[in-house]
Amino acid sequence: MTDSTGVSEVERFLYDEAALLDGGRLDDWLALFTDDATYWIPLEAGQQDQLTSASIVFDDRRLLGIRVAQFTHPRAHARMPAPRTVHQVGNVRVLADDGHELRVRSTLVMIEFRRERQRTWGATVEHRLRRIPDGLRIAAKRVDLVNAEGELDGIVAIF
Amino acid sequence: MERLFGRAWLVLGHESQVLAPGDFLTTRMGREPVIVVRHVDGSIQVLVNRCAHRGSRVCEGPRGHARQLVCPYHGWTYATDGTLCALPLAEGYDRSPIGVEELGLRRVPRVETYRGFIFASLAPDGPSLLEFLGPLRASFDDLVERAPAGEVEVAGGVFKHAYRGNWKLVLENHNDGVHPAFVHASSIWAARNGAPWDVWEKTGLWVARYGHSWMGDYHDDTRLVAALDHPVFREYRAALERRLGPERTARVLGELRWNSLVYPSCSFMSQFRQLRIIHPIAVDRTVVHAYSFRLKGAPQQMFRDTIAFANVVNGTASPVLTDDLEVYERVQDALTASRNEWVELGRGHGGDVPDRDGTLRGRTGTSEIHIRNQLAAWLEYLDMGGPEGRADAPAMAPQSAQRSEAPRQSRNAPRPA
Numbered sequence: 001m002t003d004s005t006g007v008s009e010v011e012r013f014l015y016d017e018a019a020l021l022d023g024g025r026l027d028d029w030l031a032l033f034t035d036d037a038t039y040w041i042p043l044e045a046g047q048q049d050q051l052t053s054a055s056i057v058f059d060d061r062r063l064l065g066i067r068v069a070q071f072t073h074p075r076a077h078a079r080m081p082a083p084r085t086v087h088q089v090g091n092v093r094v095l096a097d098d099g100h101e102l103r104v105r106s107t108l109v110m111i112e113f114r115r116e117r118q119r120t121w122g123a124t125v126e127h128r129l130r131r132i133p134d135g136l137r138i139a140a141k142r143v144d145l146v147n148a149e150g151e152l153d154g155i156v157a158i159f
Numbered sequence: 160m161e162r163l164f165g166r167a168w169l170v171l172g173h174e175s176q177v178l179a180p181g182d183f184l185t186t187r188m189g190r191e192p193v194i195v196v197r198h199v200d201g202s203i204q205v206l207v208n209r210c211a212h213r214g215s216r217v218c219e220g221p222r223g224h225a226r227q228l229v230c231p232y233h234g235w236t237y238a239t240d241g242t243l244c245a246l247p248l249a250e251g252y253d254r255s256p257i258g259v260e261e262l263g264l265r266r267v268p269r270v271e272t273y274r275g276f277i278f279a280s281l282a283p284d285g286p287s288l289l290e291f292l293g294p295l296r297a298s299f300d301d302l303v304e305r306a307p308a309g310e311v312e313v314a315g316g317v318f319k320h321a322y323r324g325n326w327k328l329v330l331e332n333h334n335d336g337v338h339p340a341f342v343h344a345s346s347i348w349a350a351r352n353g354a355p356w357d358v359w360e361k362t363g364l365w366v367a368r369y370g371h372s373w374m375g376d377y378h379d380d381t382r383l384v385a386a387l388d389h390p391v392f393r394e395y396r397a398a399l400e401r402r403l404g405p406e407r408t409a410r411v412l413g414e415l416r417w418n419s420l421v422y423p424s425c426s427f428m429s430q431f432r433q434l435r436i437i438h439p440i441a442v443d444r445t446v447v448h449a450y451s452f453r454l455k456g457a458p459q460q461m462f463r464d465t466i467a468f469a470n471v472v473n474g475t476a477s478p479v480l481t482d483d484l485e486v487y488e489r490v491q492d493a494l495t496a497s498r499n500e501w502v503e504l505g506r507g508h509g510g511d512v513p514d515r516d517g518t519l520r521g522r523t524g525t526s527e528i529h530i531r532n533q534l535a536a537w538l539e540y541l542d543m544g545g546p547e548g549r550a551d552a553p554a555m556a557p558q559s560a561q562r563s564e565a566p567r568q569s570r571n572a573p574r575p576a
């Protein structure tokens with residue numbers, strides 16, 4: 001399914017998601033996730049396990065809600081001011097589609113600016129997207145940062 | 160750096176990271192890059208990770224296994240105790256005045272373990288490890304005794320986070336009971352689980368010789384597990400009782416230590432099985448490695464809880480951690496101001512009371528005694544035995560944290576040794 005400009009439904013969804021993040025519309029972004037969703041940034045390359053291996057982020061929907069709420073609190077010091085970002089989504093590939101859920105892999109280049117410092121991030125992203133009557137929702141999102149195993153300054157941007 | 164990190168016992172890791180002969184990890188001791196390696200005779204060796212030939216780093220990567228340590232540059236080959244055992248074209252040295260066979264990887268002079276934790280000191284002499292740790296030993300005991308099998312192991316990955324600030328800032332923060340209500344206001348609000356002032360005031364805060372401190376009597380197990388009669392906790396308690404009997408088990412579980420701080424390199428949470436090693440990189444750059452421990456013989460679910468806790472508290476994107484890092488950076492930036500030379504560390508001063516084992520207890524849990532005690536140790540390290548050091552340097556005593564010494568500290572103090 002592509003629109004008149006040749007952009008597929010899946011690509012459109014990922015671009016819209018990126019636009020919500022870049023626009024700071026975190027509540028709308030959160031609404032893209034299903035109630036049973038997970039949002040995962042592994043600590044190690046190729047990490048398989050979420051429960052007995054630590055993760056940069058491993059949020060269920062409840063924890064992700066807390067993260068987003070925290071982000072908007074007036075005393076969220078590391079997010080005041082919030083980072084300005086550009087999420088560049090590319091190389092979108094549908095790996096599997098069983099009619100109910102799709103597994104989609106893409107690459108992300110993200111530029112972040114905050115407090116006189118610009119940071120560049122690169123990641124491979126895997127979405128598990130669930131079809132619902134009015135479109136798609138995120139059932140799981142995994143973000144593998146290329147520098148996940150590095151010595152990193154605190155991460156406040158959302159991928 | 161030389162007088163403090165070049166002298167004090169530093170925490171390097173845990174034996175479970177180098178179990179078999181040839182297992183190694185690389186880390187830093189202040190500015191020294193080192194290899195921690197299990198030698199063939201079972202001993203743990205700490206070697207400077209710098210080739211005796213022309214100085215290349217010999218071992219690469221955070222961990223590995225090697226029968227011999229081979230330099231990538233010209234192939235000088237070392238045994239796991241640092242002895243040089245092979246080099247190419249050895250005959251080229253037959254007229255050299257320096258016996259090349261004498262060369263090897265420099266050995267760090269003092270290496271010891273306590274309850275499985277590996278410590279080393281770059282100084283050939285000084286207080287023994289046991290003397291250095293003093294009453295802090297009980298915090299390591301607490302961590303290990305909580306394991307039904309009487310042993311812990313490093314597991315579940317290592318967080319490595321960094322900030323643009325001096326290494327002292329993180330150590331001065333870990334036993335600071337006033338900051339959560341402000342620094343973590345947003346997290347407390349979002350997760351709705353703040354502790355009232357009262358809790359922090361009543362928390363026990365002790366300092367010991369050499370800059371160490373710990374917080375106790377804070378959390379009891381009702382806050383650690385869903386409920387004390389939760390099946391996982393009951394299973395754990397039963398396993399612990401099989402080794403220790405009910406009485407000692409009750410004692411072990413009744414020990415409620417929050418952060419224990421081993422000055423100047425480590426802070427750990429025995430009850431939560433988290434340990435952080437602090438690496439000073441530059442005057443305004445610090446890296447912290449955070450490890451999780453598995454209690455051997457405990458239900459698997461407890462380790463999952465440890466990991467979930469680690470993610471929230473030490474995760475590089477944790478709202479809790481990132482707000483701490485943000486404040487360290489703001490302090491580092493603002494201390495460049497020259498129109499105010501002082502910071503105020505007087506909270507609780509004058510009310511600290513001598514307690515068991517030569518410790519001092521803060522008047523309340525929010526006393527700044529832990530910082531005064533760190534800076535007193537800092538001064539002492541910088542003063543003693545250096546080029547112009549005083550031969551009669553006073554013994555390092557917690558009393559030196561009293562008002563006469565350093566209730567306030569010049570802004571120049573938070574600079575590295």
Ligand code: FES
Nearest residue numbers: 210212213230233
């Ligand atoms: S520098 Fe190591 S062999 Fe030459």
Ligand SMILES: [Fe+2]
Nearest residue numbers: 338339342483
């Ligand atoms: Fe904190």
